[in-house]
Amino acid sequence: MTEGYVNQLEPAGLIAAFAMHPPEGFDVRIAENGLPLFTTQFDLLTTVDPALRQRLARWPGYPGWRKWLTLETCFIGATTSEYACLPRQQDPAALLHWIETHCGDRHPLTIIKDLPVASPLLSADDNDYSRRLIDAAEARGYISVEGQALAVVPIDFTSTDEFLARMSRSRRRNLRRKLRSRDALRVEVIPCGDDRLANAGWRAQLYQFYLSVWQQSEVHFDLLSAGFFDHLLLDKHSAGKLFCYWHGERLVGFNLCYQYQGRLVDKYIGFDYSLALKFNLYFVSWFVNLEYAIEQGLQEYVAGWTDPEVKASLGASFTFTRHLVRVRNPIIRGAVRYFRHYLESDNKWAGSPPT
Incomplete structure (x- = not known):
């Protein structure tokens, strides 16, 4: 495993370990172009606010239609890296074509996870790459969903x-x-x-x-x-x-x-x-x-994704990501578009931390 991904904040050895020792229920591989990816059964309600999940459970027919929200999903990225680590050698259009050929046409759901948005932790070139990838994906019909808040303390x-x-x-x-x-x-x-x-x-x-x-x-x-x-x-x-x-x-x-x-x-x-x-x-x-x-x-302490409220109270600032979602089924695609804002649970931490 070589260093040199776009968006890399940690040693590449964490991605190698992720591929060698996959999480439970994950099929992980490093593609020939260096791209880390994994497939798993993904519940679309995983990141939904618990209160909303409880309300949905009271909807008519919930036990019947609930199972349709768990799909075999191909994720581009790794859960052991803060951002989606992408190969430098492919421009965004070529990368999207590769993803669609190798993942999007084979799985009901494809998610390019944790793309940085104007991250202060990355170079201008890396941020520009992510911006161009997001723009190109949205033009091809991907659904753009705001990701979690990454906590950072500048030293x-x-x-x-x-x-x-x-x-x-x-x-x-x-x-x-x-x-x-x-x-x-x-x-x-x-x-x-x-x-x-x-x-x-x-x-x-x-x-x-x-x-x-x-x-x-x-x-x-x-x-x-x-x-x-x-x-x-x-x-x-x-x-x-x-x-x-x-x-x-x-x-x-x-x-x-x-x-x-x-x-x-x-x-x-x-x-x-x-x-x-x-x-x-x-x-x-x-x-x-x-x-x-x-x-x-x-220069910085990068404090991770969880507990944004507590981390805000401890003086952290936040930088955001976007997930790019490609849904093969048009009915589910429409549902994801309609409900995507309910998946964006961390957007209230975009501002300055409280005192």
């Missing part, structure tokens, strides 16, 4: 005290109270591939912590495997950093980040919830990551 401060000073007094006081929990924790940053991670039992514990977080999530899509995590944790060439939080000799939680191209990219977390909530680990880890980014002279 334009020299300390977390300076960062906190930008917030309101009440917010600052609330966070300082939560951050007192850090005094009871020991923080350790372990590079992936370290000898300690050769312990299979410890890797299994880390995976169980990941499962705890996945199981309590509102959206269940890609269940990553233990083999996938083993691959990442044992890869000493990946620039992965495992942030571990200990209370005495007991592991409270972790997050796995990648230091890549001047950024800290936060990828995966795992908690022992019986302790993580007690020690406000979500908030503590946020500030530990910011401190690490400052110490390393990094």
Whole structure:
């Protein structure tokens, strides 16, 4: 796997691991042109607001027509990259032709996922490529759907005290109270591939912590495997950093980040919830990551897609994506066009974060 995708924010090894250890129910491959893609049974209501899903369940005939909303879908991209990583050698028109020939004509639904829209994290050339691809796809009848909000903190401060000073007094006081929990924790940053991670039992514990977080999530899509995590944790060439939080000799939680191209990219977390909530680990880890980014002279902390409301309160700004959807069945295509705005759950985070 070589570096050099359009829209790449993390080491290409994460895409290689995704192909080698697919999530449950995914058929993943890297095409001959370098394009990552996967097929799976996809529920169109996956990202719909839970309240809307409950209302739909009360519609007449729901058990009968509900099954028609789960379709075999070909996704262009990978769930292990922040953006759709695309081969540089193909112009947008040629790429769309390839996708339609190899995916769109074979599957009821094709989705080019997580295309950046004027991302501050990318070069002008990469943003221009995505803009041209979106324009060309819409001209060919693809449905453009707004994606999730990617949280970003530019490291334009020299300390977390300076960062906190930008917030309101009440917010600052609330966070300082939560951050007192850090005094009871020991923080350790372990590079992936370290000898300690050769312990299979410890890797299994880390995976169980990941499962705890996945199981309590509102959206269940890609269940990553233990083999996938083993691959990442044992890869000493990946620039992965495992942030571990200990209370005495007991592991409270972790997050796995990648230091890549001047950024800290936060990828995966795992908690022992019986302790993580007690020690406000979500908030503590946020500030530990910011401190690490400052110490390393990094430009941004890329904090992922989930929990935008909480991340906004922690000072994140947001950049958006678009998904390009090609539906083969004209009836379902009309339904997706009509309901597409109900799938755009994160658009309220486009503005400045609250204080």
